[in-house]
Amino acid sequence: MKIMEYMEERFQNLEFIPSIYNQWSIGIHFCLGENIYQLKEKEELNLKRFQVVYEQITIIFNELFEQNDDIFLVTNMYKHKKEKSIRKLKVYQPFLKCKNHLNQILVKTYPYPFEIDKAEEYKMQQFSLLCKPRDLRVTELLKAASNEDFPLKPKFGGYSIDYPDVFFVNITKDIIFFIYDDCGCEVIALDFKRIRPLYEKYHDWVEEYKCM
Template sequence: MKIMEYMEERFQNLELIPSIYNQWGTGIHFCLGENIYQLKPNEKLNLKMFLIVYEQISIIFNELFEQNDDIFLVTNMYKHKKEKCIRKLKVYQPFLKCKNHLNQILVKTYPYPFEINKAEEYEMQQFSLLCKPRDLRVTEILKAASNEDFPLKPTFGGYSIDYPDVFFVNITKDIIFFIYDDRGCEVIALDFKRIRHLYEKYHDWVEEYKCM
């Protein structure tokens, strides 16, 4: 199965780009970091805040995914059309336990999805890998997704413009998880009962929710 086949069957008309919560009728938007600012008064990084974020997203992930679930790890890479290729290995290779999975990564090119000047000069390459959580260094991926805009490790590499966006698509449970940066993450599902426990257990982290 390919990612677009799955999306067309289960999440019709949803684009795997930032703000999946706003595109779908059932989901939860979490606020991370307990409203602690990323920088201290002396302008140094507030590492306590990042540790809290790492813990929160790990908890959410582990509530949604089991090690044997079938998932797509989807990565959006943004580039100028004149750039010949994107170095996908910089995004996937550090986080795969078995390098043989690199040969199974698929890619499809789309128009640049954001409204900017001269957007027609850019494009999005979407990489997808069908795997299981046990195949990935999940903790490192979660941290890298949170570290956007800050000089922290781990981080995603291989990009020329815009930090990569990474989505975990659980095709066993029909749930999609997206961390947009250290400020928050989004979870959507076909049925709210599949994520209701998250809302009930971690209500204090919930920014907003929809259960249509």
């Protein structure tokens, strides 16, 4: 199965771009970091905040994904049209336990999805890999997704103009999880029953939710 075949069947008309929560009628938007500011005095990074964020996103991931679930790991890379192709190795290699999976990654090119000046000069390459959580270095992957705006490691590589957006698509449970940066993450689902326990257990982290 390819990612777009799955999406057309289960999440029709949803675009893999930030703010998936705003595109879907069932979901949870979490705030991360417990109001701890990212910087200390003299602009020093407040590592306590990031440790809290890492713990929160790990908890959320583990509530949503089991090791044997079938998932798509989807990554959007944004680039100038004139640049050479982005090597998928830089997108996935550090986070795959078995390098043989690199040969299974699919890529498709789309128009640049955001409204900016001269948007026609850019494009989006979307990589997707069908795998299981056990195939991934999940801890490092989650940290890299939340380290977007700060000089922390691990980081995603291979990007040219914008930091990559990474989506975890659980096709076993029909759930999509997206960390947009250290400030928050989004979860959407076909059925709110799938994510209700998450909402009830971690209600203090919830900024808003929809359960239509």
